[in-house]
Amino acid sequence: MAKIFLSYAREDVERTVPLAKALERAGHRVWWDRRLAGGAEFDKVIERALADSDVVMVAWSQAASCSAWVRDEAATGRDSGRLVPLSLDGSLPPLGFRQYHSVDMSGWTGGRRSTKWTAIEGAVAATTAGRVGADSVPTADLAGASPALRGQDSFSWPKSVRRWPYAVLAAIAAGLLLFVGLRLTPWFAAPAQAMTVQLASFSRIGAEVPETLPAVLREELRGAFGTDNAIVVQDRDASFALRGVVRKAGDQLRYAIELNQVHDGEMLWSASIDRPVVEGELTAKQVASMTSWIVRCGLSRAGEHEGKLSSRALSLYLQHCRIALWGDAGGPERALDIARKLVEEAPTFSPAWSAMAMDAVGAARGAPPAERARYEKVGADAARRAIELDPHNAEAYLAQAELLPDTAWTEKNALFQRAVEARPSDCGCEHEHFGSFLMASGRITEAVASFGRGLDMQPLSPSANRGLAVSSFYRGDNKRGDEVVRGLDSVWHERPSTKFLLMQQAMWTGRWAQAAALAAEAVPEEDGPAASAELLAALASGDKPRLERAAVAVERLPKPGKGGELFRATLLALANRNPPALALIEGTMAPGNPSQTRYLFDPLLANLREEPRYATLLRKAGLFRFWRESGKHPDICKSPDAPRFCRALKG
Numbered sequence: 001m002a003k004i005f006l007s008y009a010r011e012d013v014e015r016t017v018p019l020a021k022a023l024e025r026a027g028h029r030v031w032w033d034r035r036l037a038g039g040a041e042f043d044k045v046i047e048r049a050l051a052d053s054d055v056v057m058v059a060w061s062q063a064a065s066c067s068a069w070v071r072d073e074a075a076t077g078r079d080s081g082r083l084v085p086l087s088l089d090g091s092l093p094p095l096g097f098r099q100y101h102s103v104d105m106s107g108w109t110g111g112r113r114s115t116k117w118t119a120i121e122g123a124v125a126a127t128t129a130g131r132v133g134a135d136s137v138p139t140a141d142l143a144g145a146s147p148a149l150r151g152q153d154s155f156s157w158p159k160s161v162r163r164w165p166y167a168v169l170a171a172i173a174a175g176l177l178l179f180v181g182l183r184l185t186p187w188f189a190a191p192a193q194a195m196t197v198q199l200a201s202f203s204r205i206g207a208e209v210p211e212t213l214p215a216v217l218r219e220e221l222r223g224a225f226g227t228d229n230a231i232v233v234q235d236r237d238a239s240f241a242l243r244g245v246v247r248k249a250g251d252q253l254r255y256a257i258e259l260n261q262v263h264d265g266e267m268l269w270s271a272s273i274d275r276p277v278v279e280g281e282l283t284a285k286q287v288a289s290m291t292s293w294i295v296r297c298g299l300s301r302a303g304e305h306e307g308k309l310s311s312r313a314l315s316l317y318l319q320h321c322r323i324a325l326w327g328d329a330g331g332p333e334r335a336l337d338i339a340r341k342l343v344e345e346a347p348t349f350s351p352a353w354s355a356m357a358m359d360a361v362g363a364a365r366g367a368p369p370a371e372r373a374r375y376e377k378v379g380a381d382a383a384r385r386a387i388e389l390d391p392h393n394a395e396a397y398l399a400q401a402e403l404l405p406d407t408a409w410t411e412k413n414a415l416f417q418r419a420v421e422a423r424p425s426d427c428g429c430e431h432e433h434f435g436s437f438l439m440a441s442g443r444i445t446e447a448v449a450s451f452g453r454g455l456d457m458q459p460l461s462p463s464a465n466r467g468l469a470v471s472s473f474y475r476g477d478n479k480r481g482d483e484v485v486r487g488l489d490s491v492w493h494e495r496p497s498t499k500f501l502l503m504q505q506a507m508w509t510g511r512w513a514q515a516a517a518l519a520a521e522a523v524p525e526e527d528g529p530a531a532s533a534e535l536l537a538a539l540a541s542g543d544k545p546r547l548e549r550a551a552v553a554v555e556r557l558p559k560p561g562k563g564g565e566l567f568r569a570t571l572l573a574l575a576n577r578n579p580p581a582l583a584l585i586e587g588t589m590a591p592g593n594p595s596q597t598r599y600l601f602d603p604l605l606a607n608l609r610e611e612p613r614y615a616t617l618l619r620k621a622g623l624f625r626f627w628r629e630s631g632k633h634p635d636i637c638k639s640p641d642a643p644r645f646c647r648a649l650k651g
Helices: 010-025 040-052 067-079 115-128 163-186 211-226 284-302 311-325 331-345 350-365 369-389 392-404 409-421 429-440 444-458 464-475 480-491 496-508 512-522 529-541 544-555 564-574 578-589 595-602 602-606 612-620 623-630 644-651
Strands: 003-007 029-031 055-060 085-086 195-205 231-233 240-249 252-261 267-276
Touching: 003 040, 003 231, 010 029, 010 055, 029 284, 040 067, 040 163, 055 115, 055 284, 067 085, 085 115, 085 240, 085 311, 085 480, 163 480, 163 512, 195 211, 195 392, 211 231, 211 240, 231 284, 231 331, 240 595, 252 284, 267 284, 267 311, 267 350, 284 311, 284 480, 284 595, 311 331, 311 350, 311 392, 331 350, 331 369, 350 369, 350 392, 369 392, 369 496, 392 409, 392 429, 429 444, 429 464, 444 464, 464 480, 464 496, 496 512, 512 529, 512 578, 544 564, 564 578, 564 602, 578 602, 578 612, 612 623, 612 644, 623 644
Parallel strands: 003 029, 003 055, 055 085, 195 231, 195 240
Antiparallel strands: 240 252, 252 267
16 A cells, blocks of 8 residues: 655644544555654654655645645645645645645544545545555664654554565555546546746846846746745756846836746747836836736646647747736737637647636627627637536636626626635636625625635735725725735835725725825826815815815716716715715616626715615615525625615515
């Protein structure tokens, strides 16, 4: 049988004992450190045991995910193809280990007739097939060690066992267990390919570029990739090389970045990124973040594919990742063109089809009704094909959810739930999408948690940070909202969306004078920055006649730009101009865009909630029916001062 190194967090020792005993009863040789003391000897013995094991079995839990020891031991198993991950409590493993399915052991009591035990045996058999050896940890390696190290916690092979028949029986047993285990546990999959990246040459052109910038970029890239994702950064013998040059172009620092295959030097992806000169070394952090998103997106999905993608397919997929994360001036048709080429080049690559599905979602949103139906069919067909190829493709379920009518709350909820329970993406996008849906249905507390999960996977994501900040303020957690906004502003403060969020932050926290000062720069020209600033300043002054005049001026503004209606509605609600505020919100929801309902849960609009028209908007959006059928009521109906319409949900 197999020599198993069992890695776990000390907080989980009671839950790990039944596992170790069951493995030993099954004939496996189990090494674990429950009786070891610390010190240099401890480190050396663990290293030897890790090197000699056939399987590195990791018992993930919330505590284990936070343990540097467990993560290091798991990385050894992952990088050598010996990792068998388990989940003791159903929690998500840390980044870098989420592409491997963890056998769920929650609720298991140690019985070997359980399908969960069968899943473990199948996983061990699949990992050790053709590899299980006959040698143990050499006795000499344990000479001088404590008695505990020479006891049952270390590997030992019975001296009386003749090796060759044992190996034959082990191979037969492994084959049978592999067959049974894989039949009973379709979720178990072989580890993904290791995708390794070398940070190659980074240089500058011209004396105007700070001399330290290339070195800063290299370090920021190393930090952006980190150690907890599917991409491994190493100094040599990597499969891919990332290099770049930075020069000054007017008032911008222009970074030219490219990703090459090491074995033939072929360029797979390149980008030119401009950042303001005045940002100095901060531009290196921004570029490193943006670059790591694309490379992680492309290579992590390629590593999950059973076969090796062609260079052209990988290059096309990296282009898709760039458009999905950065956007593209070519619009949704260009994105769809790339996806079509990708599925032609790699027809069995599930992410190619889900990429096409998501690109079709984007195209359908801005298309006239006649064209929308065509895009929706393309998206639905592509998502279905992606799931046929890989039932655990989270992006495909996202596409299916986004293609449904906005009033299909129950069906969308189920699909978003499937997305977050599928194989985790490297971007956390499924959690962002689900977070937005949760906000639209008034489940703000759940949205905060969902955006937080998204940030676990991509900490510097502007959209995930923005979602977490907004949902925190909606929930009334101003302290957390302020913290998230500060972090976002420290990296992405030049973005218009960040400037607008800073103004909203001041509004949510009642700092009206500060909000008024920020409005001049944050509010687009077509939305009347001067009139907006005046209304906010009137709120700060407490002068009611001034506030009334400012509200009239806001009402008389020309038609706002896209999205400006909701901000204008917020201003009018703050001035107690409820009917015109509700009329503006209703206009954003027609013709059939009830996802805008999230703004109805904004605490700045709280005085609208007793208006009959407010409840009517929720009913038209289909939310009352969803709340009643699902029992998933909005947070505002769980508070002591719940609006009157909440009584209708109790029947």
